[in-house]
Amino acid sequence: MTTTGAEALLPAPRPDGSDHGTAAGTSAAPRVRLAGVDLARGVAVLGMFAAHAAAAPTLLAADPATWGGVVHGRSSILFATLAGVSVALMTGRTTPPGDGEVVAARVRVLVRAACLFGLGGLLQLVSTPVAVILEHYAVLLVLCVPVLRWRPRRLLLAAAAVALLAPSLRVLLQAAEGASSWLGYGGQLGALALEGPYPVLVWAAFVLAGLAVGRCDLGAARVRRALVVGGVALAVLGYGASWAVTQAVPSADPAAVGAGSDLAWDGSSSSSGPGLVPGAGVDVTGSTCQRWSEGAVYCAADDGPSAFNPDGTQGTPVPGEEGGGWRSALTADQFLGAQAHSATTPEVLGSGGVALAVLGGCLWLAAALARRRAGWLVAPVAAVGAMPLTAYCVHAVALALTSHLAWDGLDAQGGGQEGQSWLAGSWQLWALFAGTALVVCPLWGRLAGRGPLERLVSWAAGRAARA
Template sequence: MSQQVPDTGTQDAVPARTGRITGVDAARALAVFGMFTVHLGVGSIGLLDGTAAEAFHQLTRGRSSALFAFLAGVSLALMSGHLAPLSGDPLYRVGMRVLVRAVVLALLGGLLDLLDAPIAIILTYYGGFFLLALPLLRLRAPALAAVAAGVAALGPQVSFLVRSAMGEPGYSAGSIGGVSDFLITGYYPACTFMAFVVAGMAVGRMDLRSTAVRVRAAAVGLGLVLLGYGGSWLLMYPLGGIDRLLAVEIEAFYGSAELPASDPAAMEPLRQWMAEQINALHGEVPTSSPLWLLVASPHSGTTFEIAGAVGTALLVLTACLVLADLLGDGLYPLTAAGSMALTVYVGHVVVIALIGASADQSAPFRLELFVAGALVLAALWHLILGRGPLERVLGRLARTGADLVVPPDPRPGPSPGPRA
């Protein structure tokens, strides 16, 4: 996931300041560690217990994978010209690199799925996201932002209508069972996650070193968090959406929609049960009622969730950019882990498969050991050998594929922009 921009550009490309944007690496590491938290479970958190551990685990659910996809979009934008999109042969070379990465990531995700780790592997979906992003590499920030907004506004509603017509999709034995899983019924459906990817591409077309850009990104992020999570909460609780949804679900279960609305003591357990159902989604909402589209819980795949998760990703990214400037090498272990996020992600899946970590939800400090191990190993590897092992292999395969289609230009080109 950590790739360099190509060494060639276009004559009309806006010159970009060189050097790695380490704040992006730091944010990517946080996304991976957030997925550690989700995959290892609440009981793996040793530094927190009880309500605090539950709250931290809940904070990482859904938002970590959304941040991961968002930062993939940032990297795609940095690879394809950063401030100004590439064109001509340089763009074709980048497109071929993205295509090769898409194929390799999809195959790698399939191999990881064979390990039977109790994890919904995101890499196969990632490969599909890269393919869908190929036609968008020419676009600038405003157009990309408009596409992301369109996917966020329409994708969940289209998914709801299509799934309503399809009926129950059935159980999928692996992380992804086919095209329908990838598009609408899987753990990371494109109708939701492409909004994160394209929003990240829009952000990657901006000058991430600019203070003004960071302030605007943080302001937009805060507004989206309030709109997504706050708007859903307002509709579901003060305005009574949860009670109406509860009536629908009770009728589906018991054949009666009668609720003891006049008895607060009787209603509270029912509302708590409904809240648990809302919080237990895995990629999309049920189609029993359009009221489900008002929720914003993790992995609900609604417009409200997309808005809140994109807002969270913007806030995390801007905070990491600022911290990277302030702390410099003080963030080195974190940025090293983020620079080899693919290696770290694959490594944690393999370890979980070998030791069955998720089978034991009462193994305190297991999360801390996973994070500390990843930080130490990544820092040492990066210090001694540089680029991560899987990143190195993926980069070579991508360059080879690009060279077969468009031979590299031996003439010196413009200075490359910041590395993704």
């Protein structure tokens, strides 16, 4: 997560703000950084650390012991929203690029997208145990290129259309593909658009909304107030509507438990499933389960259209066999649920609203602290948010190393749950990651300025734009 001023998970602008100017970065006066955007990115980074390293449980509103699970899904969605905000900041802020600047602006975004895609591929090579999000972000940035000159109202309408229509379209395409072995998604790009925890087809709504927000005056109190109020309203609408509707229309297939299901991971694996045991109130009899990113679990009926093969891979049934029709692949939760990474319309509205409210709150908090000259209180978190690409990549590599160490310890003790150490995922591991970032990032920013990967990507984009 898997799941990155400049856009989240991309280089932050220089301290003089020149990367927030026009596309070419030459005709606009230097502008100061928006500390609130850095703070929001820092919150997203720390939340991402928790989602990947803390083994946080599935969020259940009625159980305070699970509230740490709020980081699942929402941290990466906050990143995607900030990606749109930061694309706006680097291409003119409230003023879209004009005729003489739009080509350079598009080149800068495309080069950054290419760098992200390459870095994502490199992270895949180190076998990091998270679902790497960089390739998905790269495609999302490419989608921003043709809409860089759109006004906020038009962008918000497009985001609303995607949020309402794309999730259902994705479910129908998945069901049709599962029932027809000849129907594919269009290769790797098609998989990025429809599959995994970050489907680009659906997540385009977050980037479009962020781009619209970035075209507004983020220094204005009315904008901050609108973000908080509007975000809370969307969260209540999305999550509340999902709860109300799913109470009236329960899932037709209790074995098809989506992301966030109440299952426990015991660290082992077998031919019948990767070491999953059912939790309270969840019946997975006759199903095979797979662990996804950020603690999510997916279970499929052994004779259903999404059944897993004996080796744990997902198979494709033969059309016409019992349970192989595309209708049998559809459940109410696929359209109405709001679990993390379910990519439904309620989740898009709810988690997108959370992202907007967090951004508005961070902008308000940063402005309030600045007036009282108390910005140092949140400076470490903002420093982490100023170099999110470096923080993301370093944490992914560190997770790969700790995962190998944890499994080596498991093998040395002959397997079994007792062989797992805190390196396999715990709040201690999150504290180690977060504490290191909160110390190293401020020191690096003070001594060397921008993060190393941020500097590299910004240099490449700037050279391409000048050419």
